Amino acid sequence: MSTKGQLYVGIIIICTLIATIGCKKSNGDQPLYDITKTVVDDSAMVVTAHPEATRIGLEILKAGGNAVDASIAVQMALAVCYPVAGNIGGGGFMIYRDNMGNAYSLDYREKAPSAAFPDMYLDSLKNPIDKLSTKGHLAAGVPGTVDGMYRAFQRFSKLKDWKRLIQPAIDLAENGYKVTERQAGAYNRYQDDFKKYNTQDHAFTGEWEKGQLLIQKNLAETLKRIRDNGRDGFYTGKTAELLVAEMNRGNGMITLEDLQNYESKWRDPIKTTYRGHTVISMPPPSSGGIALSQLLSMVEPYNLRQMGFQSPESVHLIVEAERRVYADRAEYLGDPDFFSVPIDTLTSKYYTASRMADFNKEKASVSDSTEAGVIESEETTHYSILDPYGNAVSMTTTLNGGFGSTTIVGGGGFFLNNEMDDFSIKPGVPNMFGLVGAEANKVEAGKRMLSSMTPSIVEKDGSLYIVVGTPGGSTIITSVFQTIINIIDYDMSATEAVQAPRFHSQWLPDMIFHEDDALSEETRMALSEMGHELSQRGKIGKVEAILVSEGGKVVEGAADIRADDDAKGF
Numbered sequence: 001m002s003t004k005g006q007l008y009v010g011i012i013i014i015c016t017l018i019a020t021i022g023c024k025k026s027n028g029d030q031p032l033y034d035i036t037k038t039v040v041d042d043s044a045m046v047v048t049a050h051p052e053a054t055r056i057g058l059e060i061l062k063a064g065g066n067a068v069d070a071s072i073a074v075q076m077a078l079a080v081c082y083p084v085a086g087n088i089g090g091g092g093f094m095i096y097r098d099n100m101g102n103a104y105s106l107d108y109r110e111k112a113p114s115a116a117f118p119d120m121y122l123d124s125l126k127n128p129i130d131k132l133s134t135k136g137h138l139a140a141g142v143p144g145t146v147d148g149m150y151r152a153f154q155r156f157s158k159l160k161d162w163k164r165l166i167q168p169a170i171d172l173a174e175n176g177y178k179v180t181e182r183q184a185g186a187y188n189r190y191q192d193d194f195k196k197y198n199t200q201d202h203a204f205t206g207e208w209e210k211g212q213l214l215i216q217k218n219l220a221e222t223l224k225r226i227r228d229n230g231r232d233g234f235y236t237g238k239t240a241e242l243l244v245a246e247m248n249r250g251n252g253m254i255t256l257e258d259l260q261n262y263e264s265k266w267r268d269p270i271k272t273t274y275r276g277h278t279v280i281s282m283p284p285p286s287s288g289g290i291a292l293s294q295l296l297s298m299v300e301p302y303n304l305r306q307m308g309f310q311s312p313e314s315v316h317l318i319v320e321a322e323r324r325v326y327a328d329r330a331e332y333l334g335d336p337d338f339f340s341v342p343i344d345t346l347t348s349k350y351y352t353a354s355r356m357a358d359f360n361k362e363k364a365s366v367s368d369s370t371e372a373g374v375i376e377s378e379e380t381t382h383y384s385i386l387d388p389y390g391n392a393v394s395m396t397t398t399l400n401g402g403f404g405s406t407t408i409v410g411g412g413g414f415f416l417n418n419e420m421d422d423f424s425i426k427p428g429v430p431n432m433f434g435l436v437g438a439e440a441n442k443v444e445a446g447k448r449m450l451s452s453m454t455p456s457i458v459e460k461d462g463s464l465y466i467v468v469g470t471p472g473g474s475t476i477i478t479s480v481f482q483t484i485i486n487i488i489d490y491d492m493s494a495t496e497a498v499q500a501p502r503f504h505s506q507w508l509p510d511m512i513f514h515e516d517d518a519l520s521e522e523t524r525m526a527l528s529e530m531g532h533e534l535s536q537r538g539k540i541g542k543v544e545a546i547l548v549s550e551g552g553k554v555v556e557g558a559a560d561i562r563a564d565d566d567a568k569g570f
């Protein structure tokens with residue numbers, strides 16, 4: 001490894017220690033949770049955003065469940081212990097690779113309600129109405145999570161015991177869990193929104209402190225209905241009625257029929273090759289798989305390692321690739337059930353080479369359009385799971401913004417997503433992540449909004465190699481991309497690859513965003529001279545990765561040091 005690489009290892013060890021100690025110290029010397037950021041084991045691994053969810057996933061694996069079983073239990077657990085993004089009122093995507101090498105992708109993305117229409121967030125002058133697509137009842141799409149989990153269970157469960165998978169989340173909701181310092185801070189910060197967009201009592205009211213117990217009785221009852229009735233426990237009966245009653249209180253659109261008609265879908269994953277590896281990722285309605293495939297193909301002809309890690313040359317190359325990829329995203333990507341996405345063309349190496357034909361090694365090109373802001377937000381969640389049988393799940397799930405629409409279903413105890421903002425509410429008008437779009441991603445009844453979520457799995461020599469994903473809105477694609485090249489091109493371990501500082505660019509705004517320590521002053525100056533604009537921002541992504549090496553005998557789990565994420569294995 002280079003001297004720079006060694007320096008990183010040093011920094012990472014120190015950061016890991018600080019993060020670990022930080023999480024362990026609470027209520028005097030009592031550890032709140034036993035959080036581990038890096039684990040090397042030989043069989044199974046669970047890496048999630050919250051130690052309670054990691055614990056539950058591991059318990060399911062130890063009880064004989066497979067990666068799909070564990071991922072269902074983790075999804076439900078996160079809805080309780082990580083409500084900022086974990087959910088039953090949202091949606092997500094699963095990439096599943098079984099131990100025979102078969103790969104599947106499950107789309108449990110939310111859908112626009114049947115009453116939705118293209119201009120629904122615009123006023124009479126066709127201008128966007130402030131916060132209408134991001135807060136409150138009208139921001140919510142029809143949730144997909146419970147249908148998705150039930151579908152995955154029916155096809156791939158090994159335990160074949162749905163109740164066993166839901167029960168740990170019920171226990172967590174009934175008995176409560178201790179909120180971390182970060183969580184207490186978030187619950188306090190969102191109190192105004194919770195008041196503004198809710199009329200019914202809920203569990204989040206009040207002033208929160210680290211270590212305080214959060215008990216969610218209404219959520220426990222909803223989860224019991226899901227436990228006892230499967231999919232119907234959410235989409236029909238009492239839960240559905242509570243959800244529709246909530247809609248009626250706040251001018252929302254979701255109806256009982258919308259809930260009954262929701263269907264998650266198995267889709268063909270996007271597959272691409274990169275330096276001899278096979279990369280498996282999410283197809284539309286996520287842009288993630290196509291964009292990741294394009295980025296990898298665009299940089300593949302260049303020797304990134306020789307250019308140097310986060311050197312002016314490599315950052316320039318990557319940013320120029322990102323400019324082209326995000327421009328394509330805005331134009332061509334949307335729900336494939338509504339818009340014919342040219343997947344084969346966009347992912348062909350011939351096409352990506354032609355897109356890079358005008359790449360100038362010395363000069364930045366220009367994204368000519370109005371600038372848009374990028375909101376910093378960590379509020380999606382990813383988890384990576386490997387079971388002892390060699391099956392792996394890469395799963396990203398979200399409410400979109402922090403606590404979604406911030407509306408909680410009265411009596412149901414769960415947050416509703418604000419995923420409708422992922423549509424292009426007006427051509428060229430940026431969404432909360434600064435992403436623009438047009439026809440392909442306009443609002444239409446029953447359509448899925450375009451996503452950036454990029455749950456991914458990489459194979460090496462036909463065997464499982466990397467399981468990876470992250471939250472981060474538009475930065476998801478670039479964070480997954482950087483983690484993969486960190487491992488493949490820069491020879492990093494999973495821990496080094498996950499903890500390494502990141503940068504991001506997305507065509508519009510025409511800017512390189514970077515974490516505090518991502519680019520040296522020299523690199524920043526060289527990039528400015530090439531014509532790039534740079535802007536330092538807060539943390540980018542929270543990557544959860546698993547790296548499998550030595551013929552499957554060594555399994556490294558890496559949980560991002562940027563938050564409370566926890567990796568455990570056996």
Ligand code: DON
Pocket residue numbers: 377378379380398399400401419422450451452453471472473474476
């Ligand atoms: O599907 C998407 O791309 C977004 N709804 C993801 C939102 C997200 O990652 C928020 N966290 N930063």
